[in-house]
Structure formats: C-alpha cells, structure tokens
Amino acid sequence: MEDYKHYFESNRQLWNKRTPLHRQSAFYNVDAFVAGQTSLNNIELEELGDVQGKALLHLQCHFGQDTLSWARQGANATGIDLSDASIEEARRLNQQLGLDAKFVQSNVYDLKENLQGQFDIVFTSYGTIGWLPDLEQWSDIINHFLKPGGTFYMVEFHPVAWMFDDDFKEIAYPYHNTYTPIVTETEQSYTDGSSHEKLTEYGWNHSLGEVVSSLTAKGLQLEFLHEFPYSPYNNFRHMEQGADGYWRIKHLGSKIPLLYSIKVNKPKN
Structure with a gap:
C-alpha cells in the first residue's frame, strides 16, 4: 500500500x-x-438481527456511535477508524455512557498489526469503502477477523449514486474502480453545512461486482444482496422525504438505487 499512503x-x-x-x-x-x-x-x-453476546468488529466506525449502539444491543463491540480524533471521541463517549466497547486507531489495511482475535460479526456501513482503493485487501481483512461460522454485513451507498455530479444531473464519475482516486477539494462537511479549512479528499468508486467478487473470492458465502431506491439520511443534494420516512433525489424519485446491503457467511469448516 506504499503508493496510497499520502x-x-x-x-x-x-x-x-x-x-x-x-x-x-x-x-x-x-x-x-x-x-x-x-x-x-x-x-x-x-437484516443483521440479534447481536446479544456476540463479538462484533466495526470497520471504519468514525466516532463510534454505531459501535456503541451495537454494544447497547448486547454485542461485545470493537470499533476501528483511521482518524485518531474520531477514536479519541469514541473512547470519551464510551466512558460517558459506561459501556465497555473497545476502540482502535488503524487503517483497515493495517489492522492485522493492530488488533488480535476473531469475531462473530464484522460490520461496516454508510460511506466507508469509498475511502479504500483495493477491495482485495479489504476482504482479506474481513476474512482474517471472522470466526468460522461468522457473518460479515454491510450497508452502503450505491455506486450508481456516486456516478452523478452533486446535482444529480449528469454522469460525472465511472461506475467501475479505475484505482485512480477521485480527488475533491472540500471545505464543507455533509453535516449541516459545517465548514473547515480547505482540504483534499481521495476516494474510489466500487461496483457491486467488485464488492461481491472480492468477498466470495475469499470463500465467504453470499446470503443476500439487496438494493434500495432510498436513503435513511438527507445526505445528497435535492432530496425529499417520503411518507415512509426515507429520502430520495427529488427529480429522480425511485428511478435509481441509493443503497445496497450485503450479508456473507464464513463456512464453519
């Protein structure tokens, strides 16, 4: 991963x-x-179901809310994230709530050097794999940390949504991963228009075929792949909320997928 370090x-x-x-x-x-x-x-x-008493590893956990929510559901939860500031905040929240989740600062690709053990569940969600260039190494990490008989579950924004420009008017980015990063200069977050100094972000789009194939190539068995024409979040431009509580692009309605979810299982033997 030397070429990707910067x-x-x-x-x-x-x-x-x-x-x-x-x-x-x-x-x-x-x-x-x-x-x-x-x-x-x-x-x-x-879709993930009961996590009571199960060891759960949350990849790219940001400042830990979902990790801690799974802990509240009874999981023995561990969250990892690239950002040291996020991990520090996650640990503060964990202490404030009196929970016993663990948090580790690590790049996903370096996790074997920073974490030991195996887990019943590996989980990731909403805006995670687009920060990773190579899903072969990602799926290797998932397989390494899953116990035999364990489950990997992810829910993520659909790669079709990431093809569009910000206004969802034109196709601006490729569907397939070119391994060349999509480079964006940004000084605004997706939360409430919050702004910070201008920074550069690097991302990669991943087709559904790439995601599924990277997992099954490790011997993980696909249980389902679901696609959804909506988002639980008002996270793109020009969204409107439907009667069902979910958000869609106003001028596109349910014409394009905005989410997908995948569940795979590791054979017991």
Whole structure:
C-alpha cells in the first residue's frame, strides 16, 4: 500500500478536522444519542438481527456511535477508524455512557498489526469503502477477523449514486474502480453545512461486482444482496422525504438505487 499512503494521510487529516464538527452537529445528534437514542437504522437492525453476546468488529466506525449502539444491543463491540480524533471521541463517549466497547486507531489495511482475535460479526456501513482503493485487501481483512461460522454485513451507498455530479444531473464519475482516486477539494462537511479549512479528499468508486467478487473470492458465502431506491439520511443534494420516512433525489424519485446491503457467511469448516 506504499503508493496510497499520502492519500490515506490526507483523508486522516480531513476526518480529524470533521470529527469535532460532527460531534456538535444536528446530523449526529449526540445529545439524543447519549440520552438513549440508537444511531442504527431499521435496515441494519432488521437484516443483521440479534447481536446479544456476540463479538462484533466495526470497520471504519468514525466516532463510534454505531459501535456503541451495537454494544447497547448486547454485542461485545470493537470499533476501528483511521482518524485518531474520531477514536479519541469514541473512547470519551464510551466512558460517558459506561459501556465497555473497545476502540482502535488503524487503517483497515493495517489492522492485522493492530488488533488480535476473531469475531462473530464484522460490520461496516454508510460511506466507508469509498475511502479504500483495493477491495482485495479489504476482504482479506474481513476474512482474517471472522470466526468460522461468522457473518460479515454491510450497508452502503450505491455506486450508481456516486456516478452523478452533486446535482444529480449528469454522469460525472465511472461506475467501475479505475484505482485512480477521485480527488475533491472540500471545505464543507455533509453535516449541516459545517465548514473547515480547505482540504483534499481521495476516494474510489466500487461496483457491486467488485464488492461481491472480492468477498466470495475469499470463500465467504453470499446470503443476500439487496438494493434500495432510498436513503435513511438527507445526505445528497435535492432530496425529499417520503411518507415512509426515507429520502430520495427529488427529480429522480425511485428511478435509481441509493443503497445496497450485503450479508456473507464464513463456512464453519
């Protein structure tokens, strides 16, 4: 991963700047979270199911709300993230809530050097794999940390959504991963228009074929792949909320997918 190190470092600095903004934002609503509100959505709660007593590893956990929500559901939860500021905030929240989740600062690709053990569940969600250039190494990490008989579950924004320009008017980016980063100069976060100094972010789009094939190539068995024409978040431009509570691009309705979820299982033998 030598060639990608400066991309990761730039992204780490970006998330270090965003973390305090997100901690204070209405988007993450930390006050309600501390008071007992879960940060998890019905999609992942229903599709992943009971986590009581299970060891759960959360990849790219940001400042830990979902990790801590799974801990509240009874999981023995561990969260990892590239951003040291995010991990520090996650640890503060864990202590404030009196939970026993663990948090590790690490690039996903370096996790074998920074974490030991295996887990019943590996989980990741909403805006994670687009920060990773190579899914072969990602799936190797997942397989390494899954116990035999364990489950990997992810819910993520659909690669079709990432093909569009910000206004969802034109196709601006490739569907398939070219391994050349999509470079964006940004001084605004997706939360409440919060702004920071201008920073560069590097991302990669991943087709559904690439995601599924990277996992099954490790011997993991696909249980399902689901696609959804909506998002639980008002996270793109020109969104409107439907009667079902979910958000869609106003001028596109349900014509394009905005989310997908995948569940795979590691054979017991």
